[in-house]
Amino acid sequence: MSDLDGLPWSQAEQRAAQGNSASMRELGEQLADQHAEAVRQAREYERQLAQVVRVLALTPGRDSLGHLLRLLDEKRPSTGRRPPLPFVASLLAEHHQVADLAATFFERRGQEHLDELRDCLFHELVLRGVEADAFPALRSWTIVRPGWHALAWLPVRRSNLEAGADFPRRSINGSAYGVPSQLPVEGRVDPPTPRTSERSALRDMATADVHESIVAAVRAGEWGDRGAWVFMLDEAVAPERVPVLLPTLPMPCVDGLGPTDRFGVAVRTPDEIWRLLFATASMGGMFDSGVHGAYGRLWAWRSVAGLCGAPAGASAEEVEQRALQSTWFHFEADTDWFHGDIDSDYGIAALSPDRRRIAVLAATDTD
Structure with missing residues (x-):
């Protein structure tokens, strides 16, 4: 007492x-x-x-x-x-x-x-x-x-998109895991330098709901910062033009990018993008353990849905079909927004099936 x-x-x-x-x-x-x-x-x-x-x-x-x-x-x-x-x-x-x-x-x-x-x-x-x-x-x-x-x-x-999911390895004494966010060597389509310093006249058209959908996986993983933008094009653009267009878009993640500063981009398959988003949500950032597999699966799909422009209320099967029809890019840049740390920064861009919509997600786990 x-x-x-x-x-x-x-x-x-x-x-x-x-x-x-x-x-x-x-x-x-x-x-x-x-x-x-x-x-x-x-x-x-x-x-x-x-x-x-x-x-x-x-x-x-x-x-x-x-x-x-x-x-x-x-x-x-x-x-x-x-x-x-x-x-x-x-x-x-x-x-x-x-x-x-x-x-x-x-x-x-x-x-x-x-x-x-x-x-x-x-x-x-x-x-x-x-x-x-x-x-x-x-x-x-x-x-x-x-x-x-x-x-x-x-x-x-x-789904076939989920077959390559990464999981942590846990024991009584600890755990080991990592988010595979580094830009691959394969599929590189870096735009030639010097690049134009002119910014595109396109405007961000992302609604609040679409923005929240795109950043869902990064938010769930509690990374340091994230951004999402959607640009509607006046005419269809060929996938080959997207790497040149990306660094000109009015996005804070590429602010200050000079004509010869590093801007690396690679074409990725939909399953590779899903794998990256799943790892981001399920295993979390440097100071967080993520939401684990089940909810990591949910938030990865939610981000894919926002990026590929799936309609509200779409089923997982409908989201997958639209993701397979989209063209996906993975990019990195030497800007103040990105910090260049290993497995701590990445950008994703999705070109819609009709090639008239580009959606972008940028994520960094460095404050």
Whole structure:
């Protein structure tokens, strides 16, 4: 029991009324000190609890899965500022047999508060190439899962665009991961120098909704800064002209770019762009661990949809079809906006199928 538990509040109020404010200040100081200590202890409990959940999730076998399920079900632990369930789902998909996961988490239903874990785990498995139809419990989840949930928009089978997804490697002692954002050697179409210093008369036409869609993956990964722009062209432009046009567009990410400053650009395939956006969202930036596989999948698709100009309300299949019909570019530049650090800067541009719309995403993880 705290020394303050038995404090006679009526006597304290009487002292205050008598002008004895010093004793009330002393009481406040004691309370402040005890509160600070309680917060410190709570944070330590959270840290230790998170480690216990991590170890259970990383330990293969149905026994550890059963105990983890019981802990999550009965105690519903909160382990920090973000809900732990997407992270737990990612660990489970990385370290356990699909049959064990299906039997433990999808055959025993009834705890609705764990549907978030099931939904995240389902998409983590899909991204790793698991066919839900091969496991009755997973197949039934596609029918009974909450239809209102944001992840319900995602397809229940892995798209060809998603086949090259990158995942972190985790163990009890740590993790290793990286976002593959460096400009490749293959497919380079750098514009010749010196380039024109004239800026294009085109104007950014991105609406607030389109802007939010384009930057969705970068925002989810909590990178340092991001920008999005959409330019509508008066006439169709050939893909070969886009590398010359990009550095002239009125975008802050290319402000100050001189006629001979480095501007590198490469043609990329839609799956390579999706892979970059997925890594950005799922694994996060230098000071963040991202939103993990399930939500990384969602926000990568959201960014692809905005970049390729998919209509509002389009399905994942419709977004994929439009992405396949678009022409994609990956660029870097020596400007103040970009910092040139490895795996910390990139730009993406998409030329629409009718070749009359160019959408651009710029991302940097350097403050």
